[in-house]
Amino acid sequence: MSQNTLAEIEHLIALLAKLPGLGPRSSRRAVLHLIRKKDLLLTPLANAMQEVAASARSCLNCGNISTSDICPICADEARGNGELCVVEDVSDLWAIERAGSFKGRYHVLGGTLSALDGVGPDDLRIPQLVDRMASESVHEVILALDATIDGQTTAHYIMDHLPSGVTLTSLAQGVPIGGELDYLDEGTITAALNSRKAV
Amino acid sequence: MSQNTLAEIEHLIALLAKLPGLGPRSSRRAVLHLIRKKDLLLTPLANAMQEVAASARSCLNCGNISTSDICPICADEARGNGELCVVEDVSDLWAIERAGSFKGRYHVLGGTLSALDGVGPDDLRIPQLVDRMASESVHEVILALDATIDGQTTAHYIMDHLPSGVTLTSLAQGVPIGGELDYLDEGTITAALNSRKAV
Known part of the structure; x- marks a missing residue:
């Protein structure tokens, strides 16, 4: 990017690129999309992030993510x-x-x-x-x-x-619902065979 | 998601899933990542978005994205x-x-x-x-x-x-730099042949 692209936008692209599943290219695309939909998406997203940043914490009891010390x-x-x-x-x-x-x-x-x-x-x-x-x-x-x-x-x-x-x-090990035997690994098939049930 | 997941987090997941390249699943993964890195990533990202939302506009002259009425x-x-x-x-x-x-x-x-x-x-x-x-x-x-x-x-x-x-x-049409002929479509090869240059 040249010196003519704006520092704020570059900064946002760099931060967004750190998300899992996004890279520099898709982040740039996402930021353009956000700027085009400023009122519909960018502002609500910024607010939602700020809210979550302010409220999210770990449940002291179980470690779940929560907005209170003890999760629901x-x-x-x-x-x-x-x-x-x-x-x-x-x-x-x-x-x-x-x-x-x-x-x-x-x-x-x-x-x-x-x-x-x-x-x-x-x-x-x-x-x-x-x-x-x-x-x-x-x-x-x-x-x-x-x-x-x-x-x-x-x-x-x-x-x-x-x-x-x-x-x-x-957890029981076996064939996933909808799973095709042809595509399953040997370990899963062995586990499913070993735990076979009477029908 | 059940009633026990928090409304703020669900809201953020839903908004983030609207970005190009992200879906509900990758958005959930990204939000978890953001919450884990609250100070390093979530808060800076929220601030960067708010800054861009406040400053980004179209250049009145050329239509480029800018932070002023006339882009750099x-x-x-x-x-x-x-x-x-x-x-x-x-x-x-x-x-x-x-x-x-x-x-x-x-x-x-x-x-x-x-x-x-x-x-x-x-x-x-x-x-x-x-x-x-x-x-x-x-x-x-x-x-x-x-x-x-x-x-x-x-x-x-x-x-x-x-x-x-x-x-x-x-723009000239032809073979991209580093492009392999084998992978190019017929139209590009025809254009490159028609615009051939003496070496």
Whole structure:
């Protein structure tokens, strides 16, 4: 860009290009689109961002994103049914909430254990998880972690550190709804075969 | 998304999803990323958007995006060299500015003539272009319009309506730098052959 493009606009393009899924080129396109729709999109978007920046924080209990110290899920008495779903990230929590079938509470770890990246148990909100076992009288912990090496390492670490008497479960592995066998990896097919059910 | 996700965040996701290149899924991912980097990215981005929303406007002379009534290119006496490059859109102007080789001024039409979409000459800043011929003593008009039907229709309309005595040129057509013949369409190869040069 030459010296004749405006500093404010260049600055906005550079910032927007840092979003996942956008690069310098698509960011420039997006900024042009925003300027064309100044009143319809740019101003409302700037306001919405300012609002979220002012209000968003982590729930002190579960790590979900919230606008209060305790998120609506943790504040909802009806969801304190003793089931606790452990997820890696807020995006996983949102994904499970979209499915709408889980009625308990969550615990967001904020990552997975990783020797390579130097992520240990204390970086992950695992101590808080252990604390919640007693204070919320949890009877089942559902480990909804990714089926990756790091995810499974984390799951095993949590299994070893939870008090006895708590039921530990993990998400079922198998064929996704609508999935075609032809396109599935061998690991998934093996897991689905091993967990086959009588019909 | 369930009732437990927060209204402000949902609102931001919905707005961001309207950007070209982003959809509901990538917008959600981007918003999570923004919230995680609240001080480093979300707040600066909101401020940058507010600044651009407050300052961006169209240059009254050429249609470029500017923060003043007359954009830096039109305000620059050195660029009033009598060459005027006609482009469809501000993004085209930016692309030519990035190349850095054009030293004249621009005229942004704001679209192309289109019978299908009901876009006529008066919707396009063509009258302003004709006015500029005299006031800026333009001696060459470079038509840098897309090589599409609508772009070429617009080019022909402009050719018919400019005062005589003005040199009209258009961008050369041929093989792009670094382009491989194997991947080029027949039209480009034909144009490049027809405009072949002695070496």
